[in-house]
Amino acid sequence: MSDTIKYLLPETEIPKDWYNIVADLPEPPPPVLHPGTHEPVGPDDLAPLFPMSLIMQEVSTERYLEIPGPVREIYRQWRPSPLYRARRLEKVLDTPAKIFYKYEGVSPTGSHKPNTAVAQAFYNKEAGVKRIATETGAGQWGCSLAFAGAIFGISVEVYMVKVSFQQKPYRKAMMESFGASCIASPSDSTEFGKSYLAKNPDSTGSLGIAISEAVEVAATNDDVKYALGSVLNHVLMHQTIVGIEALKQMEMAGEYPDVVVGCTGGGSNFAGLVFPFIGEQLRGGSKIRALAVEPAACPSLTRGKYAYDFGDTGNMTPLTKMHTLGSTFVPPGFHAGGLRYHGMAPLISHLKELNLIEASAYHQNACFEAGVTFGRAEGILPAPEANHAVKGAIEEALRCKREGKSETILFNLCGHGHFDMQAYSEYFSGKLEDRNYDEQELAMALAGLPSVAV
Amino acid sequence: MSDTIKYLLPETEIPKDWYNIVADLPEPPPPVLHPGTHEPVGPDDLAPLFPMSLIMQEVSTERYLEIPGPVREIYRQWRPSPLYRARRLEKVLDTPAKIFYKYEGVSPTGSHKPNTAVAQAFYNKEAGVKRIATETGAGQWGCSLAFAGAIFGISVEVYMVKVSFQQKPYRKAMMESFGASCIASPSDSTEFGKSYLAKNPDSTGSLGIAISEAVEVAATNDDVKYALGSVLNHVLMHQTIVGIEALKQMEMAGEYPDVVVGCTGGGSNFAGLVFPFIGEQLRGGSKIRALAVEPAACPSLTRGKYAYDFGDTGNMTPLTKMHTLGSTFVPPGFHAGGLRYHGMAPLISHLKELNLIEASAYHQNACFEAGVTFGRAEGILPAPEANHAVKGAIEEALRCKREGKSETILFNLCGHGHFDMQAYSEYFSGKLEDRNYDEQELAMALAGLPSVAV
Numbered sequence: 001m002s003d004t005i006k007y008l009l010p011e012t013e014i015p016k017d018w019y020n021i022v023a024d025l026p027e028p029p030p031p032v033l034h035p036g037t038h039e040p041v042g043p044d045d046l047a048p049l050f051p052m053s054l055i056m057q058e059v060s061t062e063r064y065l066e067i068p069g070p071v072r073e074i075y076r077q078w079r080p081s082p083l084y085r086a087r088r089l090e091k092v093l094d095t096p097a098k099i100f101y102k103y104e105g106v107s108p109t110g111s112h113k114p115n116t117a118v119a120q121a122f123y124n125k126e127a128g129v130k131r132i133a134t135e136t137g138a139g140q141w142g143c144s145l146a147f148a149g150a151i152f153g154i155s156v157e158v159y160m161v162k163v164s165f166q167q168k169p170y171r172k173a174m175m176e177s178f179g180a181s182c183i184a185s186p187s188d189s190t191e192f193g194k195s196y197l198a199k200n201p202d203s204t205g206s207l208g209i210a211i212s213e214a215v216e217v218a219a220t221n222d223d224v225k226y227a228l229g230s231v232l233n234h235v236l237m238h239q240t241i242v243g244i245e246a247l248k249q250m251e252m253a254g255e256y257p258d259v260v261v262g263c264t265g266g267g268s269n270f271a272g273l274v275f276p277f278i279g280e281q282l283r284g285g286s287k288i289r290a291l292a293v294e295p296a297a298c299p300s301l302t303r304g305k306y307a308y309d310f311g312d313t314g315n316m317t318p319l320t321k322m323h324t325l326g327s328t329f330v331p332p333g334f335h336a337g338g339l340r341y342h343g344m345a346p347l348i349s350h351l352k353e354l355n356l357i358e359a360s361a362y363h364q365n366a367c368f369e370a371g372v373t374f375g376r377a378e379g380i381l382p383a384p385e386a387n388h389a390v391k392g393a394i395e396e397a398l399r400c401k402r403e404g405k406s407e408t409i410l411f412n413l414c415g416h417g418h419f420d421m422q423a424y425s426e427y428f429s430g431k432l433e434d435r436n437y438d439e440q441e442l443a444m445a446l447a448g449l450p451s452v453a454v
Numbered sequence: 455m456s457d458t459i460k461y462l463l464p465e466t467e468i469p470k471d472w473y474n475i476v477a478d479l480p481e482p483p484p485p486v487l488h489p490g491t492h493e494p495v496g497p498d499d500l501a502p503l504f505p506m507s508l509i510m511q512e513v514s515t516e517r518y519l520e521i522p523g524p525v526r527e528i529y530r531q532w533r534p535s536p537l538y539r540a541r542r543l544e545k546v547l548d549t550p551a552k553i554f555y556k557y558e559g560v561s562p563t564g565s566h567k568p569n570t571a572v573a574q575a576f577y578n579k580e581a582g583v584k585r586i587a588t589e590t591g592a593g594q595w596g597c598s599l600a601f602a603g604a605i606f607g608i609s610v611e612v613y614m615v616k617v618s619f620q621q622k623p624y625r626k627a628m629m630e631s632f633g634a635s636c637i638a639s640p641s642d643s644t645e646f647g648k649s650y651l652a653k654n655p656d657s658t659g660s661l662g663i664a665i666s667e668a669v670e671v672a673a674t675n676d677d678v679k680y681a682l683g684s685v686l687n688h689v690l691m692h693q694t695i696v697g698i699e700a701l702k703q704m705e706m707a708g709e710y711p712d713v714v715v716g717c718t719g720g721g722s723n724f725a726g727l728v729f730p731f732i733g734e735q736l737r738g739g740s741k742i743r744a745l746a747v748e749p750a751a752c753p754s755l756t757r758g759k760y761a762y763d764f765g766d767t768g769n770m771t772p773l774t775k776m777h778t779l780g781s782t783f784v785p786p787g788f789h790a791g792g793l794r795y796h797g798m799a800p801l802i803s804h805l806k807e808l809n810l811i812e813a814s815a816y817h818q819n820a821c822f823e824a825g826v827t828f829g830r831a832e833g834i835l836p837a838p839e840a841n842h843a844v845k846g847a848i849e850e851a852l853r854c855k856r857e858g859k860s861e862t863i864l865f866n867l868c869g870h871g872h873f874d875m876q877a878y879s880e881y882f883s884g885k886l887e888d889r890n891y892d893e894q895e896l897a898m899a900l901a902g903l904p905s906v907a908v
Contacts, residue, residue, distance in 0.1 A: 178833075422623075
């Protein structure tokens with residue numbers, strides 16, 4: 001029996017640095033603009049929201065940033081994470097391709113999110129911060145910051161998109177188990193939430209709305225900072241620990257990927273795996289195809305406009321240039337709540353414009369079908385978000401079969417689906433719908449983008 | 455920061471043999487008896503239910519039994535499992551004790567159960583078996599056999615205790631994701647189920663009832679075998695891989711446990727960790743205290759009678775001598791569904807009679823309190839079953855604090871609680887009840903034990 005192979009690095013191989021792709025890019029990403037003046041923001045403009053150490057990481061152009069000792073100590077609980085060769089899946093697909101996956105579901109909360117949650121909590125703790133407000137979609141990020149807050153003794157307040165809050169009560173229970181509080185958004189705990197509810201009393205929320213609520217809490221309370229689980233440069237950089245480990249593990253396996261695949265919502269797990277490989281390429285190493293897979297119902301990379309936009313619905317954040325569906329766009333409900341964001345990380349958007357990455361989009365039933373195929377072969381049921389990466393990887397493996405090519409495919413299995421079994425139940429009972437976004441609503445949201453003279 | 459330490463063995467250190475404690479016992483366990491004749495059963499009597507290779511393991515007196523290559527290949531996906539020193543928990547408890555835990559939640563289904571599921575599926579596959587019937591309580595075992603069945607291409611049919619079937623729909627979804635079928639027990643799919651339902655139409659089931667249904671399916675269908683997730687000698691032996699690894703990992707840590715703790719329902723995770731340590735002791739090595747922790751609402755070891763009894767409610771199984779509450783005893787509902795069994799593994803019961811182990815019992819609120827303390831410190835939320843072991847370990851650590859002793863405590867964190875967050879929600883909202891069993895019902899069940907002239 002040719003079985004699944006695990007490549008595990010010793011603890012001594014936990015990376016000592018995060019990788020900052022900005023240092024290797026042929027041109028720098030566009031500046032972040034102040035929402036009022038449309039002038040580039042400086043570190044001080046962000047100081048109400050983040051500790052200065054994280055702001056300096058956000059704007060850094062250094063190639064490597066040292067991971068603090070205490071953060072590495074905590075990473076040791078689950079890192080280095082395993083990399084597997086999915087030989088049982090290869091056999092089921094009858095493909096000549098070699099399929100590898102990096103598994104981030106081994107973390108305490110079951111996804112890649114603690115990689116940045118622990119780092120952010122550490123820097124906040126160092127800056128004397130006692131309380132952090134944040135938002136969460138499906139709850140992976142909220143649970144992870146709650147976990148990190150428990151370790152560092154920081155109080156964590158999570159605004160959770162209402163539709164997910166209702167669909168996934170167990171994520172709330174997990175946050176509370178770690179001592180955090182979890183509030184359904186839109187809520188009446190913030191001015192923005194109240195005003196939004198007044199106009200839309202039946203709103204089931206969105207990440208854009210929840211971000212506005214959490215940002216408001218941080219901006220209006222001196223003792224509260226804000227934290228984001230994706231999108232920003234420093235968040236993507238914290239996740240590069242995934243790709244740095246994977247580079248070493250592929251070397252252990254004696255292979256180098258032709259294609260590297262990740263799912264994209266805000267973009268952090270994709271960037272985490274892919275950036276170190278693109279960095280190798282930019283510094284003269286082997287070329288890879290980097291493939292971002294997004295939900296067809298919220299397709300920022302494949303259908304969005306590359307333009308300056310707000311990160312939130314309340315238009316409180318700075319303006320960043322990114323692939324966006326418009327900050328007023330509310331995607332239809334689907335189970336990969338972590339991918340229901342109107343914009344894409346500015347760095348990933350920039351790489352897309354530089355033709356360093358590709359993107360494709362799939363509806364959820366096709367992704368769940370891929371996830372079940374994977375699960376039956378490999379024994380791990382992926383999160384609905386991760387099913388998009390699985391789908392992308394399987395499509396590549398089937399292409400290799402058609403073309404008779406023995407390419408090497410690597411994807412990021414960024415989390416397990418233990419908290420998403422309701423979605424699997426619906427998939428099996430045929431109740432899962434592939435909803436499309438409203439074309440007219442998208443057109444209106446895009447027409448409403450702020451006009452920026454850049 | 456003194457942080458949690460992980461002790462991870464390389465893959466080459468996956469044990470090559472299971473350990474059979476029978477070889478080292480000062481006296482052999484009492485024989486298993488035929489339910490009709492009360493004579494010792496022979497291998498042929500068990501042949502309708504199990505493949506002969508497993509029957510020979512059940513009655514083996516060899517000290518070590520080789521783990522087949524294909525089984526070790528599959529174990530590699532998650533084994534060797536990590537052993538941690540819980541330094542963050544030690545700090546919270548302010549104890550001089552050193553607390554270690556072996557973590558089996560890293561398996562594909564989140565518990566220790568795949569250790570035996572994979573082995574049992576392998577031997578059934580070797581014997582040409584195409585279909586296996588089994589029962590499950592909380593669902594950990596059913597999911598694990600479903601996973602193993604998916605790998606070996608064996609069809610799996612799971613009778614799940616009705617109260618858990620209703621409380622934990624996501625366990626059913628997981629079994630289905632692996633391609634197995636899951637039926638609420640008592641069901642009308644079996645003669646026993648139908649007759650039981652006729653008398654008790656509102657029955658929410660028990661493990662004893664579900665075992666009767668699965669055994670009936672195997673006994674009355676030539677192409678179906680039966681599998682059990684705990685209690686039997688061969689199941690406990692498959693789990694010793696946990697303790698064999700832990701012995702090596704404690705050596706890595708430069709410590710040897712004074713106390714080894716596990717939760718007990720049927721007894722397999724407790725035996726898996728503890729038997730290799732007791733084996734060392736029986737062969738002249740260091741003495742340990744082995745502590746079994748059970749639910750106060752189903753206290754077979756602390757309140758049961760050591761007597762011959764049936765393993766199931768329908769009285770289809772052979773008679774084994776064990777600590778039992780009586781096969782007609784139906785424990786009150788509580789969340790650790792995996793521990794709701796009227797009997798204790800015969801081997802563990804025998805060790806209790808030989809004074810090689812101790813036992814204690816706790817109600818569920820105290821166990822959840824311990825689990826939350828552990829989770830906030832260590833980042834892992836244990837399954838309700840595992841919370842009993844956590845409670846036992848914390849009590850020992852607090853005793854060490856009172857006595858000023860720096861003892862070394864090792865416990866088995868046999869599974870995570872991702873599928874049990876409803877129980878945590880109820881705990882936090884104060885809705886969790888500590889139910890007692892009915893003393894009169896217990897007395898009646900004990901009075902109804904079969905009379906065996908041994």
